[in-house]
Amino acid sequence: MTTARRPATLDDVARAAGVSRSTASRVIAGNGFTSPVARDRVRTAADRLGYVPNAAARALVRGAGVRLLVAVAGATPSVLDDSYINQVVSTSAQVCAPYGLGVTVEWVPLDEPGRLTRLADDRGVAGLLLVNTTDAMLGLVPRRLRGRTASIGIGSASVPSVDIDNGGGTAAIVRHLYATGHRRIAMVTGPPWLTCATRSVEAYRGLLRQAGLPAREVVGDFSAARGRAAAREVLRRWPDTDAIVGISDATALGVIGQLRADGVQVPGDVAVTGFDDIPLASVTALTTASHPVRRIATAAATMVLEQRPVPPLTVFPSALVLRESA
Amino acid sequence: MTTARRPATLDDVARAAGVSRSTASRVIAGNGFTSPVARDRVRTAADRLGYVPNAAARALVRGAGVRLLVAVAGATPSVLDDSYINQVVSTSAQVCAPYGLGVTVEWVPLDEPGRLTRLADDRGVAGLLLVNTTDAMLGLVPRRLRGRTASIGIGSASVPSVDIDNGGGTAAIVRHLYATGHRRIAMVTGPPWLTCATRSVEAYRGLLRQAGLPAREVVGDFSAARGRAAAREVLRRWPDTDAIVGISDATALGVIGQLRADGVQVPGDVAVTGFDDIPLASVTALTTASHPVRRIATAAATMVLEQRPVPPLTVFPSALVLRESA
DNA sequence: GATTGTGCTGGTAGCGCTCCCAGGTGTGTG
DNA sequence: CACACACCTGGGAGCGCTACCAGCACAATC
Secondary structure: OOOOOOOHHHHHHHHHHHHHHHHHHHHHHHOOOOOHHHHHHHHHHHHHHOOOHHHHHHHHHHHHOOEEEEEEEOHHHHHHHHHHHHHHHHHHHHHHHHHHEEEEEEEEEEEOOOOHHHHHHHOOOOEEEEEEOHHHHHHOHHHHOOOOOEEEEOOOOOOEEEOOHHHHHHHHHHHHHHHHHOOOEEEEOOOOOOOOHHHHHHHHHHHHHHOOOOOOOEEOOOOHHHHHHHHHHHHHHHOOOOOEEOHHHHHHHHHHHHHHHHOOOOOOOOOOEEOOOOHHHHHHHOOOOHHHHHHHHHHHHHHHHHHHOOOEEEEEOOOOEOOOOO | OOOOOOOHHHHHHHHHHOOOHHHHHHHHHOOOOOHHHHHHHHHHHHHHHHHOOOOHHHHHHOOOOOOEEEEEOOOOOOOHHHHEEEEEEHHHHHHHHHOEEEEEEEEEEOOOOHHHHHHHHOOEEEEEEEOOHHHHHOOOOHHHHHOOOOEEOOOOOOOOEEEHEEEEEEEEHHHHHHHHOOOEEEEEEOOOOOOHHHHHHHHHHHHHHHHHOEEEEEEEOOOHHHHHHHHHHHHHHOHHHHHHHEEEEHHHHHHHHHHHHHHOOOOOOOEEEEEEEEEHHHHHOOOEOOOOOHHHHHHHHOOOHHHHOOOEEEEEOOOOOOOOOO
């Protein structure tokens, strides 16, 4: 409305409201004593001038930082292209917006966890979101950011974390396969250094051991491409396999693509399951387990932004989603 | 290595290097005259102290802003959940990281483009990335941010834009269908208000008209769910359809899912094509056109960050990707 | 009436940085 | 030898904001 050549500052607001800058600051920031009269006048003036607090100035004086750093561990920088990571970043950005904070993603090489320290030492970093967290990273969070850090996908005492119940989800899947008569169940796993992936594998192993069945594992990396190759490897090593558990939906879709290309019927000859329940899973009729990434990311980002002191570990349940591939 | 209780400031660096703060600033920021000796001493001191410039202070004095705003137009806030948007946000965040800038996403309702002004008026906003841009939005970019704005997916004189060649990609697909003998070609379109989606539709219409064939259009929205419903509608209205062009891969996969569920052979009875070449397209053997979202987003974000004055419109070519669905 | 609160206000010192300006050197030109 | 002009430096102001502190009024208490 106002033809603001120069955007309004707190001084402008204070002058327009006929109070001091201090009072205006108190009203806007909402701390300290203010009379109803002053409150009202400052608010009106601010509205009229279209005043928007300057995030940089506020951050500077508060020593607060202006962005959330999403630090993703991985073997190569290409982890950042992953759709899971994309969702975490995008969701965090949504959560941060109302706080006037931005989001930044960075890759932390597996063999150089120290990179985390360097990245997080930037005073512009207001909080830390650890993804694909390794144990090494937990010890490298700068003291300044303790209490402003959360991890997605690892259980830890030092840093609050939020995760899906990988073990539970995988167990439900394996139980379902067993219940439907499968006895020669293979798994395409995730990278072994990833705690959350490991939990799935452990659930798989545990259940098979309990049933007196041998495990058949091929290492994967969540990708569809690796899933294709892994499918071949599984059938080469154990040709009588009648079910393949994928660590992710992408993996499973890769497996299915390869099997069908090789003339193997799914689920006729081999049942295949995924994990994540991505939108395409319903279209491709994939049996999978739910993985509400956005809810997880929202919970984690909120933990950081609000400095929730209490819940050290939040676990979202994973529900079995039955479709046709198994 | 230094036990930095308090993080190093430029003053600390200057003191350690034995120069004034001004000189240190010049060396770090890399502008103004500095002697090789001073440069070296300052750099060494900065390294030793682990100095990282304070983004907030820098932004404050430069009047610069601390984050890139990705503004996405759409009917509902759920556009922000879209995987395409996720990729744009995530890629932008990667591009912004080295600049010390964060990223924020916000939804601009179709029926309230003015929201854009309010969001962009925040002084913390250093640049603007418009996605799913409508004409109304172009006029609402605050003056302060002209020249710090780019649009993904619209051709416009007022704002530099970068986009995929939707028309060319779709034309290549339609030509391929025609060349392989299809004459009753339907299309599941995108939302009509979206310029970039419209270009695809126009290419489709133009080519059919040229060939003397009637257009068969059903409105979609890029989603797989809508694709399923649209497939039904196409076959209900034009039962003899022998090819369906999807506006996106998700749409196409939805179409395929529904067709197969209804006992229609793909590509035997009906050929189906997508657009985007998402990772799963190769797994599902979908014929499609490439759409390098990350390269597009990188180009757009870079335009904003570096204030490229020159290229008003960058168009990435879209290549036909032949697979088995058509 | 003196004293202690309680509620509110304005002045002011910075947060860490950049940038302008006034100066300092040293080298070349009239 | 004066002068211009390059290159380089330090001093200092100030970006917009918050937080601290002193101070004022008014009421409640002794």
